[in-house]
Amino acid sequence: xxxxxxxxxxxxxxxxxxxxxxxxxxxxxxxxxxxxxxxxxxxxxxxxxxxxxxxxxxxxxxxxxxxxxxxxxxxxxxxxxxxxxxxxxxxxxxxxxxxxxxxxxxxxxxxxxxxxxxxxxxxxxxxxxxxxxxxxxxxxxxxxxxxxxxxxxxxxxxxxxxxxxxxxxxxxxxxxxxxxxxxxxxxxxxxxxxxxxxxxxxxxxxxxxxxxxxxxxxxxxxxxxxxxxxxxxxxxxxxxxxxxxxxxxxxxxxxxxxxxxxxxxxxxxxxxxxxxxxxxxxxxxxxxxxxxxxxxxxxxxxxxxxxxxxxxxxxxxxxxxxxxxxxxxxxxxxxxxxxxxxxxxxxxxxxxxxxxxxxxxxxxxxxxxxxxxxxxxxxxxxxxxxxxxxxxxxxxxxxxxxxxxxxxxxxxxxxxxxxxxxxxxxxxxxxxxxxxxxx
Amino acid sequence: xxxxxxxxxxxxxxxxxxxxxxxxxxxxxxxxxxxxxxxxxxxxxxxxxxxxxxxxxxxxxxxxxxxxxxxxxxxxxxxxxxxxxxxxxxxxxxxxxxxxxxxxxxxxxxxxxxxxxxxxxxxxxxxxxxxxxxxxxxxxxxxxxxxxxxxxxxxxxxxxxxxxxxxxxxxxxxxxxxxxxxxxxxxxxxxxxxxxxxxxxxxxxxxxxxxxxxxxxxxxxxxxxxxxxxxxxxxxxxxxxxxxxxxxxxxxxxxxxxxxxxxxxxxxxxxxxxxxxxxxxxxxxxxxxxxxxxxxxxxxxxx
Numbered sequence: 077x078x079x080x081x082x083x084x085x086x087x088x089x090x091x092x093x094x095x096x097x098x099x100x101x102x103x104x105x106x107x108x109x110x111x112x113x114x115x116x117x118x119x120x121x122x123x124x125x126x127x128x129x130x131x132x133x134x135x136x137x138x139x140x141x142x143x144x145x146x147x148x149x150x151x152x153x154x155x156x157x158x159x160x161x162x163x164x165x166x167x168x169x170x171x172x173x174x175x176x177x178x179x180x181x182x183x184x185x186x187x188x189x190x191x192x193x194x195x196x197x198x199x200x201x202x203x204x205x206x207x208x209x210x211x212x213x214x215x216x217x218x219x220x221x222x223x224x225x226x227x228x229x230x231x232x233x234x235x236x237x238x239x240x241x242x243x244x245x246x247x248x249x250x251x252x253x254x255x256x257x258x259x260x261x262x263x264x265x266x267x268x269x270x271x272x273x274x275x276x277x278x279x280x281x282x283x284x285x286x287x288x289x290x291x292x293x294x295x296x297x298x299x300x301x302x303x304x305x306x307x308x309x310x311x312x313x314x315x316x317x318x319x320x321x322x323x324x325x326x327x328x329x330x331x332x333x334x335x336x337x338x339x340x341x342x343x344x345x346x347x348x349x350x351x352x353x354x355x356x357x358x359x360x361x362x363x364x365x366x367x368x369x370x371x372x373x374x375x376x377x378x379x380x381x382x383x384x385x386x387x388x389x390x391x392x393x394x395x396x397x398x399x400x401x402x403x404x405x406x407x408x409x410x411x412x413x414x415x416x417x418x419x420x421x422x423x424x425x426x427x428x429x430x431x432x433x434x435x436x437x438x439x440x441x442x443x444x445x446x447x448x449x450x451x452x453x454x455x456x457x458x459x460x461x462x463x464x465x466x467x468x469x470x471x472x473x474x475x476x477x478x479x480x481x482x483x484x485x486x487x488x489x490x491x492x493x494x495x496x497x498x499x500x501x502x503x504x505x506x507x508x509x510x511x512x513x514x515x
Numbered sequence: 516x517x518x519x520x521x522x523x524x525x526x527x528x529x530x531x532x533x534x535x536x537x538x539x540x541x542x543x544x545x546x547x548x549x550x551x552x553x554x555x556x557x558x559x560x561x562x563x564x565x566x567x568x569x570x571x572x573x574x575x576x577x578x579x580x581x582x583x584x585x586x587x588x589x590x591x592x593x594x595x596x597x598x599x600x601x602x603x604x605x606x607x608x609x610x611x612x613x614x615x616x617x618x619x620x621x622x623x624x625x626x627x628x629x630x631x632x633x634x635x636x637x638x639x640x641x642x643x644x645x646x647x648x649x650x651x652x653x654x655x656x657x658x659x660x661x662x663x664x665x666x667x668x669x670x671x672x673x674x675x676x677x678x679x680x681x682x683x684x685x686x687x688x689x690x691x692x693x694x695x696x697x698x699x700x701x702x703x704x705x706x707x708x709x710x711x712x713x714x715x716x717x718x719x720x721x722x723x724x725x726x727x728x729x730x731x732x733x734x735x736x737x738x739x740x741x742x743x744x745x746x747x748x749x750x751x752x753x754x755x756x757x758x759x760x761x762x763x764x765x766x767x768x769x770x771x772x773x774x775x776x777x778x779x780x781x782x783x784x785x786x787x788x789x790x791x792x793x794x795x796x797x798x799x800x801x802x803x804x805x806x807x808x809x810x811x812x813x814x815x816x817x818x
Contacts, residue, residue, distance in 0.1 A: 082612050090601065285596030289657065292563040292590040293613040496565070498594075509527055 079294045080302045087277070087306025092313065101314055105321040109329055127197055129171040132157055135179045141208045148200055164190050171197065175205075180212065252461035253434045259383055259457035260429040264422060267390050267453065270311045271398040271418075275411065277303050278402030278495070287495045296492035301484075304395045311391065312384070319380075382460045385473060390453025393480035394418065400487035403494030404502040404510075425451040429458040437462040446472055449479025486511065516541035516696050517562070517665060522571035524557050531557040532568070533720040539698065539713070541576075544691055546707045546714035546728075547700040548806075550814055553717045555700050556593070559667055562698070563590050575665065586615035589663035593670045593700075595654050597642045603653055604638030607660060614661040621660070628656045632682070647674050655683060659690060666690060667698045672706065684710070704807035716810065718817045728806065735804040735812075738777040742790070743798040747771055750793065759786050774802070 091097055132153040133139035142150045153160050153172065160172050172188040179185065185205060187193055214221060278300075281287040290299055401414040425445055433442045437459045445455035446464075452472050456464070493510035494502070517539040524532040531554045539545045549555050560566045562573060564580055573580045575587070597606055604625065611621035629635050632652050642650055651674045659666060671687070672680045687710065691697050699711060707714065708728070715725035724731065739762065742750075747766040750773055752758060758781050762774040771794075777786055783801075790796060804812075 079613055082609065086609055090598075281596075281598075284599060285592065285594040286598055287596070288565070288592040288594065289590065289596065289610065290613065291565050292588070292592075293585055293610070496560070513526075 080298050080305075083294065083299060083302025084306040084309070087303050088309050091273075091307065091310045097310070097314070101317045102321065105318055105325050108322060109325050113329070127171060127194070129173050129197070129201070130160055130163075131173045131175065132160060133175045134177045135175050137212065138175050138179065138205060138208055142204055145200060148197060161188060164188060173201065180209065180216075183209065249462075252437075252463075255379065255461040256434050256437070256458040257430065259379075259460070260426060260433075260454050262383070263387055263390060263454050263457050264426045266311060266315075266387060267394050267422060270307055270391055271394045273307050273310075274304055274395040275398040275402035276408065277307065278399050278491075279405065279408060279411075282403065282495050282498075283407065291492075291495070296495060297488045300396070300399050300488055300491050304392065304399060307395070308388065308391050311387070315384070315387075379460065382469075383457060386453040386457050386476070389449075389473065389476035389480060393449055393453075393476065393483050394422070396480065396484040396487035400490040400494065400507075403491040404497075404507060406498065410501070421448075421450040422454065425454040429454055433458040443468070447475055449476045452476055489513075516576055517698075518574045519558070519562075520572045520574070522558065522561060522568045522573065524554070524561065524566070525569045530720050532561075532717075534571070535717065535720075535722045536571075537715045537722060537725045539696060541696055542691070542694060543712040544687070544697045544699055544710050546711035546806075547698055547717070548707065548714055548810060549717035554720045555717060556669070558717070559590070559592075559669060559698075559700065562665075562667060563588060586661060587664045589614075589658040589661065589666045591654060591658040591666075591668045591671055593673075595651060595674070597650060597653060597657070599643040600641060602638065603634075603640050603642065603645075606642065607653070607657055610657045611660045614663075616661050624660050624662075625656075628660060631686075632656060648676060648679055651675055652679070652683075655686070659686075659695075663695065665696050665698065667700070669700045670702070671699070672701070672703065704805065704810060707806050714806070716813055718814050723813055723817055724809070731809060732803050732806070735809050736801070737804070739802040740775055740777065740783065740786075741798070741800045741802060742773045742775060742796060744771055744773075744790075744794040744796045745769060746794060748794065750775070750790065753789055758789060770797070 127148050129148060129150050130153040131139045131142065131150055139150065139152055144150055150173075155163075157172075157174060164170060164172050170189070171193065174186040174188070176182065176184065185201075187198065187201065211221065214224065281290070281299075287299070294302075397418050401411055401418070404414060405411050428441065428445060432439070433445070433455060436442060442455060442459055445451045446459055446468070452475065456469070456472050460469075489511045490507050493513050494507075497510075500506070519535060519537050519539075522532050522535045523530070535554070535558065547555055547558070557566070561568050562580070564582070564585065575584050578584070601609075607625045607628075608618070608621050611624065612618060616624070629637065632655075634649075634652065637645075637649075637653070642653065645653070655671070658668070666687075668687070671683060675683060684706075687697060687699075699707070701707060711728055713725070713727050714731065716723050726734075746769065749764055749771075750761060752761070757778050759775045759777050762776055764771065764773045766772075775786070777783060783799075787796075787799070
């Protein structure tokens with residue numbers, strides 16, 4: 077037993093001490109932050125360029141009611157439409173808005189520009205013109221605007237789900253969906269990253285021929301298991317550091333943003349951010365409280381526990397297979413043919429989790445995918461945020477444990493023969509033969 | 516000390532070892548010989564418990580081999596290998612601990628060996644920064660660091676320059692003198708003659724010869740002698756008395772070198788008595804077959 081511990085220690089320490097481990101550990105949370113900040117920065121930048129819009133108002137009813145905003149200014153066109161069109165070509169970020177005489181009837185305007193019109197500009201024009209038209213039409217129909225506004229209802233739907241204890245719990249399908257997809261990406265990526273580290277480790281030992289010395293001291297199974305556990309612990313360490321670092325960074329970034337918010341963001345810019353960055357809109361519209369409420373109802377520690385269980389289970393299951401593949405080849409380029417059957421179930425579930433599982437987390441496909449050990453780590457983590465009955469969770473975990481015991485057993489039988497075979501191109505037939513060797 | 520009994524190892528369609536049996540005496544240096552693909556590596560792996568035989572048994576000091584014997588065996592594989600990115604000191608420490616040494620013991624012994632092999636400054640060096648010969652030294656130390664009772668060396672001298680060959684050879688002799696039994700697998704027959712007490716010859720998965728080196732050589736003596744004498748007159752066999760047969764005869768200046776085979780039922784003294792009357796003898800040597808010759812002859816006959 078203490079020999080396995082020695083192997084685990086070596087695998088763990090030699091990887092954690094590497095520079096690349098530190099780089100990845102610190103870079104990934106920074107990357108997340110940078111992406112988040114980048115989205116905000118981009119959407120702000122898009123709105124800060126100034127545009128002028130020449131309005132050729134044939135109806136004579138609209139222009140007077142258009143209002144300049146921080147980044148868009150309206151001016152009345154003086155010339156004829158052909159003259160204005162010529163002027164357009166010379167200057168950037170200027171537009172010509174042609175409003176026909178019968179605007180109230182056909183509700184169609186033309187927006188001309190020398191370049192593709194910015195979506196932002198189009199939105200502003202649509203909003204303003206629509207409002208103007210609505211007001212005019214309402215007035216024409218004899219409806220009092222003040223009365224209309226006062227009776228406009230504002231409905232908020234609170235989706236409640238009945239928990240097993242019989243109580244009611246606030247649920248938010250959007251957040252669950254987000255967390256489900258995030259978990260599925262994380263599990264998919266990490267299974268591959270750490271699985272292939274196991275494979276590379278095995279190939280390295282085989283190539284170095286150091287494996288023959290090691291297995292004259294320990295059993296091949298001990299070596300394989302030690303490697304798998306050691307690298308798995310590296311993965312868990314990395315998760316832990318990511319969680320801690322991300323939490324720290326997000327808190328810091330959140331504080332910074334909320335301090336800067338009132339000064340640098342005009343109300344209009346924030347309202348424009350609503351479409352692209354939900355977090356910014358929350359702060360402004362007062363929805364924040366609602367969302368926070370639903371995050372709290374999600375029980376983060378339960379989610380993290382599930383994530384870790386399914387990561388560990390999936391990792392043990394797949395890394396054993398990765399180890400077997402590593403033992404069967406002489407170098408990494410030969411791994412291709414054996415990788416396909418390992419990648420397929422993962423890729424399939426990954427794709428399914430976006431297309432089907434998040435939309436129908438309690439359907440039959442979701443159920444079966446979250447029971448089969450090869451697909452359950454991803455499929456179950458998509459479902460967990462939506463709430464999964466306890467018995468399904470337990471059954472899935474039991475099957476997963478059974479699954480990795482099976483794959484580890486099969487892999488170990490191939491591994492112990494494979495690591496001593498050199499210069500022999502292995503086929504599936506060969507692997508099956510190795511599997512049946514006595515020892 | 517080590518007894519190999521009726522070992523059979525079968526791979527799918529190929530039988531690597533076919534009822535191989537032999538014994539190795541305690542404190543001996545034992546040569547495990549055979550052409551490429553004969554089954555030596557399979558046998559070494561079985562002794563190291565890397566693989567198991569299909570039938571047969573190996574006993575070490577009368578006990579069937581088991582996991583507890585692992586710390587008593589040191590193995591230097593033919594294909595050398597170490598972790599390239601790991602520091603020498605850590606690497607030796609790791610390998611020694613895997614063999615069951617405690618950390619403090621391991622460090623103390625590594626230091627002794629570092630001094631012995633003149634590698635005191637190597638602890639923090641990485642394997643990839645060493646020359647091949649230096650790596651071999653590290654590998655040798657890794658093999659013997661836990662003071663095994665049985666040391667298995669597969670081609671221990673390959674990759675060493677003559678100076679280092681001598682260093683390693685002396686270490687092997689020294690370890691043997693301190694009581695270690697050594698199994699020595701090599702294709703270099705001159706080192707077999709120099710070091711080994713006994714050998715086994717395996718060919719095509721079967722044992723074809725084993726025993727003490729001196730006995731085997733005796734068994735393969737074929738009554739050939741080299742005689743040098745003054746003058747150039749050819750030797751003549753006495754008429755009607757088939758004493759010997761001349762295998763070759765070569766004269767140079769005023770000296771002749773003849774190889775003769777003494778025929779059955781005759782002895783060297785009879786031949787000598789006859790020759791003395793003919794020529795002035797300068798030298799008489801029996802041709803004892805070398806292990807090399809025996810190896811080649813046996814393997815060819817087995818073809």
